[in-house]
Amino acid sequence: MAIAKAIKEALGGGSMIRKMFEEGARLKKLYGEDNVFDFSIGNPDLDPPKAFHDVLVKLATEDKKGMHGYMPNMGYADVRDILAKKVSREHNVDIDGSHLVMSVGAAGALNTVFKAIVNPGDEVIVSRPYFMEYRPYVSNFGGVLVEVDSTGDFNLNLESIANALTEKTAAVLINSPHNPTGRIYPKETIKALSELLSRHGKKCGRKPYLVADEPYREIVYGGKEVPAILCTYDNSLVVTSYSKSLSLPGERIGYTAVSPAMEDKADMLSALAFATRILGFVNAPALMQRIVAELTEAAVDVDIYARRRDAFKSVLDAAGIHYTEPEGAFYLFCRVPPSKQGKSGDAAFVNHLKDHLILGVPGSGFGTPGWLRFAYCVDESIISNSGDAFKKAMESW
C-alpha cells in the first residue's frame, strides 16, 4: 500500500517557505537563537495587542454555558453581524452578517471559496509573484492556476490578465497589500480590472469572480489606503484573517465576505457554508470567533513594522541589495544582486546567504526567479545585527 500518487509527487516539492522555517529551527539549535538571521517566514513575532489578552482572559473566566459547542457552519450570527459593520466601512457597502462566513484563517477561506466556484478544468488567474500555496488551493478542486506577469513595478498588468481570460476563467485572485512585494493595488487599477471582468462576462457569458485575499489590509505604511473591493465589482469576495492584524496565525480565524451585488449571492453563501462543512472545517474555532468580535478596533502596532522596515532598508542599502519599496505587509522583495564570482540565480544566492546564517526565500518560491523575499516580522535587533553578515555575504558573492 502506498499514499496517493499526486501527494507522493507533490511531497518532493514542498513549500520553500516552510522548508526555510524548518532549516531556521535547525540552524538556531546549532548556532544559537541570536546568531541566525531568520527572515524566512511571515510568522509575526509581535504578540497580539493587549486588548486581545484582556478579552481572552475575560471570556475564559466567564466561560459561558455552551460557548465551546457547535454553532451554524457559517459561524455565530451575532459575531458575523458585528464584523459585517467593519467590512461595510472598509468596502463601502452596507451589509449584515448574512454576507459573511467565518473561516479557519484565510487559507481555510480560500479553500472553501475555490470549492464553491471551481469546476474541474476551470482556471483561476493570478499575478506573479504570488503566494505559492494558491496553486494547491485551486488544484485541490480540479482547477488550474494560470499565472500572468505583473507590471515592472508589480502592479496588476491588465493586458496580461485580459489575454488570459477565457470561458474557463472561474476567478481572478488578487492579494493586496501584497505578499511578497508589499504593493497596494491602486483604486484605478481595481476599477479597471472590474470593468475588464464585466466586459469579458458580457462577451463570453461567464463573468469571473474577483477573489481578494486581504490578510494585510491593516498593515499599511504612511496612511496609504487599501481600495474597497466589494463596492467596486459585483461578483467579488474578500477573504481575510486575523493572522497578521492581531498576530494570531496559529489560532486559525478569519472570514469570507461576499459582495451584496453578487448575481448568485444566495447560492454562493449556501455553497460557502456547505464547503466549510464538507471540507472538514465544520466551523471556525468558537472561542476565537467571540474574541475577534470584541476587537474590531484593535490591531498590532504598525509603527513597529515601519521602524523595522526602515532598519532593514538601511541594512540592504549598505550591502548594495536593491528592493521594492513596500507600501504594506512586512516583506522586502529584493533583486538578486549581480555576482562578482559569476554566480547567478535566486536559489544560489539564498544558499550563499544561508552560509552566512541569513535566511530568506527564493523568488522562485513565488513564481519569480531572480528575486528573493525577506520577512521583517522579527525583532529589530535581529535586523540591525544582520548588517555585518549581509556585508560579508556580498563580498564573497
Next chain:
Amino acid sequence: MAIAKAIKEALGGGSMIRKMFEEGARLKKLYGEDNVFDFSIGNPDLDPPKAFHDVLVKLATEDKKGMHGYMPNMGYADVRDILAKKVSREHNVDIDGSHLVMSVGAAGALNTVFKAIVNPGDEVIVSRPYFMEYRPYVSNFGGVLVEVDSTGDFNLNLESIANALTEKTAAVLINSPHNPTGRIYPKETIKALSELLSRHGKKCGRKPYLVADEPYREIVYGGKEVPAILCTYDNSLVVTSYSKSLSLPGERIGYTAVSPAMEDKADMLSALAFATRILGFVNAPALMQRIVAELTEAAVDVDIYARRRDAFKSVLDAAGIHYTEPEGAFYLFCRVPPSKQGKSGDAAFVNHLKDHLILGVPGSGFGTPGWLRFAYCVDESIISNSGDAFKKAMESW
C-alpha cells in the same frame, strides 16, 4: 457566473442532521425552548469538565510570548509527545509524538487522511449505517464511498467487506463506538478484519488502510473496552477529536495517529502534514493544542450520559419504540414502528414526530431507511418531559 456545478447539485441534498438542527432552532423560537424535544444533533450540552476551564484560565492569564503564532503544520512537538503517551496506552503500542498530526477536529483529520491516500477513482469501504459526511470527505478527493451491510446487530459484516474489496480499495473506514448505533466492535472482529485486509493485500498487491474514526472512545457504558487498533493492523490510522470527550465540538481540535508498523509510515506522516497545509487548515488551533495536552486524564462525566440513556429508554419503552442497546456514544438508533394508519418510512415517521415537536434524524440520513436516530446529549428534563409527546405521537401513527 454561477457557483461550481457539483456544489450546486449537492446543495439540494444538504445534511439531514444539520437541517434538523436548523429546524429545531426555528421551532424553539416559535414554541419556546422547553417545549421542543430536540434530539437531532450530536452537539453535547454538557459543558467541558472543570479542569478544562481551569487550564483555559491559566493559559489565558499566562498568555506566553508567541503562543498564538505558527508552529510546524503537524502541531507542537511537545503536545504531540504528551498525547502520544495516551494513544500508546489506548492502542497498545509505544509511539512518540512523531506519529501524531494535530488536526482541526476529526472531520479535518479525515479530510487530510483521504487527501493523503485516495487516488481519483479509489474506493473507501464503509459499513451501513454511517455518518453521512463520510461521503463528501471521500469524494472531495475523487474517491468513491462503497457502502456495505452490517450484521443484524450492527457489527461489521466481514463477508460483505470481503466481497467489496478490490484493487481500487484505498481504505476501510470504521467508527466505534458507533454513530448512530452506539455499537462497539468487538476485539475479535477487529482482529478478523485485520487478517482479511492483510490477506487481500497479499493477494492483490495493494493492502488497504484501516481508518478508525474514534471520537466516542471515552463515551462508553458499563466499563466496556474499545479494542486497540494501532497494534492490531499495521496499515492503520486512528482519527479522533475532543468534541465529545471534552465537549469541545466548536473549538475544532483533534488528531490523527499512525501505526508504528505502517509500511510507508514516513511518507504517510509527510503526506498528512502536507495535506494539513494545502487544504487550508495549516495547523490545529494553537491555544486548544496546549489546553488538551494538559487534560489527558480529563473527560466529561459519562455517568450523566448513562442516566440519560436509561431515561430515554424508559420513554421509548413506554411508547413502544424499539431501539438498539448502545454500548457507547450518545445515540439511540430506533426502528420505525409499524403504523396503524398504513403509514411507513423513516422520513414520514420523523415528520410525524416533528408535528409533536420531537426532532430526530431519519435513518436514510445514515444509509439505513426504516430507522431513526435520537441524540441524548441534551438535558435529562427534555428527555423525561418528552414522554407524553412520544405517547401521543404513537397513538396517531
